[in-house]
Amino acid sequence: VVSRRVKPRRNMPAEARHIAVFAATIAAVLCIARFSTPPLRRAVRSSRLSAARASSIASFRPISSTGLSYSRGPKYQQLKGGASFSSSMEKAASTTMVATPPKVDSIDKAKDLLDSVDTIIFDCDGVIWKGDTLIDGIPETLDFLRQQGKTIYFVTNNARKSRAGFKKKFDDLGLSISSEEILSSAFAAAAYLDKIGFKVTGKSVYVIGDVGIGEELDLLGIQWHGGTADIGKGIELKSGFALPHDENVGAVIVGFDYGINYYKIQYAQLCINENPGCLFIATNLDALTHLTDSQEWAGNGAMVGAIKGCTGKEPTVVGKPSPLLIDYLVQKFGLKKDRILMVGDRLDTDILFGKENGLKSCLTLTGVTTEKKLFDDENKIIPDVYVDSINAFRGA
Amino acid sequence: VVSRRVKPRRNMPAEARHIAVFAATIAAVLCIARFSTPPLRRAVRSSRLSAARASSIASFRPISSTGLSYSRGPKYQQLKGGASFSSSMEKAASTTMVATPPKVDSIDKAKDLLDSVDTIIFDCDGVIWKGDTLIDGIPETLDFLRQQGKTIYFVTNNARKSRAGFKKKFDDLGLSISSEEILSSAFAAAAYLDKIGFKVTGKSVYVIGDVGIGEELDLLGIQWHGGTADIGKGIELKSGFALPHDENVGAVIVGFDYGINYYKIQYAQLCINENPGCLFIATNLDALTHLTDSQEWAGNGAMVGAIKGCTGKEPTVVGKPSPLLIDYLVQKFGLKKDRILMVGDRLDTDILFGKENGLKSCLTLTGVTTEKKLFDDENKIIPDVYVDSINAFRGA
Numbered sequence: 001v002v003s004r005r006v007k008p009r010r011n012m013p014a015e016a017r018h019i020a021v022f023a024a025t026i027a028a029v030l031c032i033a034r035f036s037t038p039p040l041r042r043a044v045r046s047s048r049l050s051a052a053r054a055s056s057i058a059s060f061r062p063i064s065s066t067g068l069s070y071s072r073g074p075k076y077q078q079l080k081g082g083a084s085f086s087s088s089m090e091k092a093a094s095t096t097m098v099a100t101p102p103k104v105d106s107i108d109k110a111k112d113l114l115d116s117v118d119t120i121i122f123d124c125d126g127v128i129w130k131g132d133t134l135i136d137g138i139p140e141t142l143d144f145l146r147q148q149g150k151t152i153y154f155v156t157n158n159a160r161k162s163r164a165g166f167k168k169k170f171d172d173l174g175l176s177i178s179s180e181e182i183l184s185s186a187f188a189a190a191a192y193l194d195k196i197g198f199k200v201t202g203k204s205v206y207v208i209g210d211v212g213i214g215e216e217l218d219l220l221g222i223q224w225h226g227g228t229a230d231i232g233k234g235i236e237l238k239s240g241f242a243l244p245h246d247e248n249v250g251a252v253i254v255g256f257d258y259g260i261n262y263y264k265i266q267y268a269q270l271c272i273n274e275n276p277g278c279l280f281i282a283t284n285l286d287a288l289t290h291l292t293d294s295q296e297w298a299g300n301g302a303m304v305g306a307i308k309g310c311t312g313k314e315p316t317v318v319g320k321p322s323p324l325l326i327d328y329l330v331q332k333f334g335l336k337k338d339r340i341l342m343v344g345d346r347l348d349t350d351i352l353f354g355k356e357n358g359l360k361s362c363l364t365l366t367g368v369t370t371e372k373k374l375f376d377d378e379n380k381i382i383p384d385v386y387v388d389s390i391n392a393f394r395g396a
Numbered sequence: 397v398v399s400r401r402v403k404p405r406r407n408m409p410a411e412a413r414h415i416a417v418f419a420a421t422i423a424a425v426l427c428i429a430r431f432s433t434p435p436l437r438r439a440v441r442s443s444r445l446s447a448a449r450a451s452s453i454a455s456f457r458p459i460s461s462t463g464l465s466y467s468r469g470p471k472y473q474q475l476k477g478g479a480s481f482s483s484s485m486e487k488a489a490s491t492t493m494v495a496t497p498p499k500v501d502s503i504d505k506a507k508d509l510l511d512s513v514d515t516i517i518f519d520c521d522g523v524i525w526k527g528d529t530l531i532d533g534i535p536e537t538l539d540f541l542r543q544q545g546k547t548i549y550f551v552t553n554n555a556r557k558s559r560a561g562f563k564k565k566f567d568d569l570g571l572s573i574s575s576e577e578i579l580s581s582a583f584a585a586a587a588y589l590d591k592i593g594f595k596v597t598g599k600s601v602y603v604i605g606d607v608g609i610g611e612e613l614d615l616l617g618i619q620w621h622g623g624t625a626d627i628g629k630g631i632e633l634k635s636g637f638a639l640p641h642d643e644n645v646g647a648v649i650v651g652f653d654y655g656i657n658y659y660k661i662q663y664a665q666l667c668i669n670e671n672p673g674c675l676f677i678a679t680n681l682d683a684l685t686h687l688t689d690s691q692e693w694a695g696n697g698a699m700v701g702a703i704k705g706c707t708g709k710e711p712t713v714v715g716k717p718s719p720l721l722i723d724y725l726v727q728k729f730g731l732k733k734d735r736i737l738m739v740g741d742r743l744d745t746d747i748l749f750g751k752e753n754g755l756k757s758c759l760t761l762t763g764v765t766t767e768k769k770l771f772d773d774e775n776k777i778i779p780d781v782y783v784d785s786i787n788a789f790r791g792a
Contacts, residue, residue, distance in 0.1 A: 132635065235654060235687075239528065242690035258631060258658040260702075262694070265656070269684075269694040287706050288665075291631075294638035298658070298665040298706035305705020306656075309697035310683050 100375060104362070104387045107395030113385060114393065117341040117360055119151045119329075121183070123320075124166075126345030126367020127390060128154065131293040134173045135366050137391040142175065144394040152181055153329070157319040157349070159186040159255030159283035159300065162215035183329075185283035185319030186212035189253045190220050191328050192281065192318045198222065203250025206271050208264050208303055209257045209283070224253075226267065231259035235266065245270040251279035254307055254315065256289055256300040269310045280307065284319030286349070321353035343390060345369055347381040360384050496771060500758070500783045503791030509781060510789065513737040513756055515547045515725075517579070520562075522741030522763020523786060524550065527689040530569045531762050533787040538571065540790040548577055549725070553715040553745070555582040555651030555679035555696065558611035579725075581679035581715030582608035585649045586616055587724050588677065588714045594618065599646025602667050604660050604699055605653045605679070620649075622663065627655035631662065641666040647675035650703055650711065652685055652696040665706045676703065680715030682745070717749035739786060741765055743777040756780050 104110055122128060128138055145152060154177070156166065163182040170177050190213070193199070204223035207213050217224045225246070235243055243263070249271040257264070271278050282304040289299035304315055318324045329335055337358040344350020345367020354361030363386040365371060373379060374386060387393070500506055518524060524534055541548060550573070552562065559578040566573050586609070589595070600619035603609050613620045621642070631639055639659070645667040653660070667674050678700040685695035700711055714720045725731055733754040740746020741763020750757030759782040761767060769775060770782060783789070 237654070237687065239688060240690050241688045258633070260656070260658055260661070262654040262656055265698050266694045269698070270691075273692070285705070287708055291633065292635060292637045294636050295666075296669070298662045298702075301705035301708075302661050302665070302702040303705070305701035305703070306694075306698040307701070308705075309681070309699070309701020310694035312683055312697075 101363070101383050101386050104385050104392050109385075110393050110395050113341070113362075114145075114148055114150065117150070117339050119153070119335055119340045120145060121153045121155050121340060121342050121359070122390070123342075123344035123346070123350045123367075124154050124156045125158075125290060127343060127364050128175070129173060130366070131290070132173075134175070135389060137389070137396055139175060141391050141394055141396070142177075151333075152177075153183050154181055155183040155320065155325065157185045157284035157286055157300075158212075158289070159184065159189070159319070160210035160212050161186070162212040162219075163187050164215060165212055183325055184212065184216075186216045186255060188318035188322075188325045188328070189213060189255070189281050189283050190216035190222070192316070192324055193217075193222060193251060194220055195328060195331075198251060198279075201250055202248075204246065204248055206246070206249045206252045206268060207255075208260065208268055208307070209253065209255030210259075213253050213255050213283070226264065228259060230264050230267070231261070233261065233263040235263055243267065243270065245274070247275055249275055249278060251281055252307070253281045253283065254300065254304050255283040256286075257303050258291070260303055260306070265306050265310060268307050272307070272311045272313055280311065280313050280315045282315035282317045282319075285317055320349050321356055323357050326357045326359070347374070347379060347383075351381050351383045354383070355381070362387060362390075364388075364390050366390075497759070497779050497782050500781050500788050505781075506789050506791050509737070509758075510541075510544060510546065513546070513735050515549070515731055515736045516541060517549045517551050517736060517738050517755070518786070519738075519740035519742070519746045519763075520550050520552045521554075521686060523739060523760050524571070525569060526762070527686070528569075530571070531785060533785070533792055535571060537787050537790055537792070538573075547729075548573075549579050550577055551579040551716065551721065553581045553680035553682055553696075554685070555580065555585070555608050555715070556606035557582070558608040558615075559583050560611060561608055579721055580608065580612075582612045582651060584714035584718075584721045584724070585609060585651070585677050585679050586612035586618070588712070588720055589613075589618060589647060590616055591724065594647060594675075597646055598644075600642065600644055602642070602645045602648045602664060603651070604656065604664055604703070605649065605651030606655075609649050609651050609679070622660065624655060626660050626663070627657070629657065629659040631659055639663065639666065641670070643671055645671055645674060647677055648703070649677045649679065650696065650700050651679040652682075653699050654687065656699055656702070661702050661706065664703050668703070668707045668709055676707065676709050676711045678711035678713045678715075681713055716745050717752055719753050722753045722755070743770070743775060743779075747777050747779045750779070751777070758783060760784075760786050762786075 102109070104113055125131075127135075129135060142152065154166070154170075158166075161169070161184065163179040163184055163186075166182045166184055167177065167179045170182075186209070193205070198205075199220060199222050204225065205217060207217075207224050207226040209227055211228060214224055214227050235241070243266050245267055252268045252271050254268070272280050283300060285301050285304055286299035287301040288296045291297035308314065316324075326337065326340070329340075330337060338360065340359045341362055342350060342354030342357075342359045343362045343364060344353070345364050347363065347369055351361045351363055353359075361383040363369060363374060363383040365374075365386065366389045371386075374383075498505070500509055521527075523531075525531060538548065550562070550566075554562075557565070557580065559575040559580055559582075562578045562580055563573065563575045566578075582605070589601070594601075595616060595618050600621065601613060603613075603620050603622040605623055607624060610620055610623050631637070639662050641663055648664045648667050650664070668676050679696060681697050681700055682695035683697040684692045687693035704710065712720075722733065722736075725736075726733060734756065736755045737758055738746060738750030738753075738755045739758045739760060740749070741760050743759065743765055747757045747759055749755075757779040759765060759770060759779040761770075761782065762785045767782075770779075
């Protein structure tokens, strides 16, 4: 936010600031040296991108080998000859070169994989279903995994529904699961407030979003308002008019909201800027979402971006690829991260989520990612393994 | 935007990227070394802030002494003894120490200042008027400056009105000016499209914002739609529904819009993401705005943030503190930058705007900035001079 960007940051260590400024200067000088005068705009843009990338990487996790050490060296093929899956995975982990991941395409490889994990977390869209259609063979595969003693979770950044709401979708598709197996970002937001002891403060929550967030807060007995009740509300453009806001709001949760309006934006701005210590929580930052099956739709990145843009504050993100959900599971159920398998169809959310959090990761080709894209030179996010569909887990 | 942040950047020089990543790593390590384990969250946040600051500085202007070399050394007082204003200003400019600016509080100092400039650009709110009330003595001061042969402009980031709309406000306050003396950010957006020859492409503009932007585009004969006509529009949440959009839209202009809704956000997203080469123009990035006099209101930073958040694109900003307006004036009227005086009441927009663009700068205390804030150790944005009100220009 321009009008705030030169304000001094009291909490920023001087060393970090000076080094970042120094790096930006060097980067800018290099850009200028590289390009001649006419494409100066391009140089400036590149400099901004590189600094922004550094910022994004630094903000996610201070030191991360997956985030920072992607090699540009030549690929090499894993699993040549008869090496077992487990040993090849260890070998891949011990090198800094980018490896092409092995495909799980036999019952033996599937057994090796399943033996290495206790818990499997599935992304839903493109993995379990596509839009409103169940992918063939999924019920049998989930039954098989349960018979093998695996604990299963379904994770989604879609915050429009509560876990109960998602269970209904599973029911409608003929999949029998329990609400506790669902990890939605609306649940993640409520779980985060639960973890930090928000309820005992007696404060309430202002919600931008659909019904899912409020339903999850209700389960915890946390007071809230906003959400769908504020659709259609407006402001008055007359001298002396001020929008009243509840000074007891201690957190604003922002989830996808197709009923977003200026009233909601201003209400959230007042809470975050004027209520001391008010939290700013985002269910996720997805730029695009699957609202209908005919088009890509603006996602919660838009709603969160609006609140960032008028407060200058960065949100606490609770959905993928934030580590909060995994930390919650590990803490609550005593899971071991390296015995959790994250399965998804998107490299830049699901697989990154797995890698950044120290989980094993498996890409499935039933969604948006093709084998060609996985092996493209420009892709630097490499899952541990990949499958044609998750039916490969039972050798199908 | 998380789902896009790890995509490879084709246009980013490898050197810049590596240095930025390296700096982020060093900054993160320093943060960790500085804090013990419990405040790790704080260290991560600090690292993010420092990298974000580097990004923001680098993106605005690659090498800027005003942006990067603020000294933390002791203040020293200018204008001691009988030194003339001009020589003291040169002296201040020749040092890297932070100087306290001289106050223009006599007819002699006013004459020195006015002799050094041909053109004066005034911010409006807090300088000419406060809310809907004219500040005392302003008509006489503007008359005096015109008698002295000075060219006057009025600049505002408020994009809700066109220049004609602002002229009406001046008229209502009893100030006689011409539309050409007004530089609003709605005008700046249209002037930018004019400068790059947008009209001859035959493409049209999609507008998020109030009536001002469309009125300025009409004056140039550029086709547009959106704006207030899209208030109240919605989408259908049914399978198969896709929002149709005009593939001939070649630019999206985003200005303050209290009628913002999901329809507008999605329409803009489709144009920017799916129409090849579509421009993304922001009238300004102000976090807050003066919609009524009773409260701070979420500004255009919210609308722009929403579009950034669902496209992952950075806008071209045409209002303060972007250099585009000044470049336009310099190019069109052959002005010399160091003979232009920027007068405003905000350090972090008006004065920064002047300094970043090589203009002389004058802070007036009739608006949001107090003398105490100007001289606060934490303020690093120092105008060349300051006045109690612009009536000081005529010794009043």
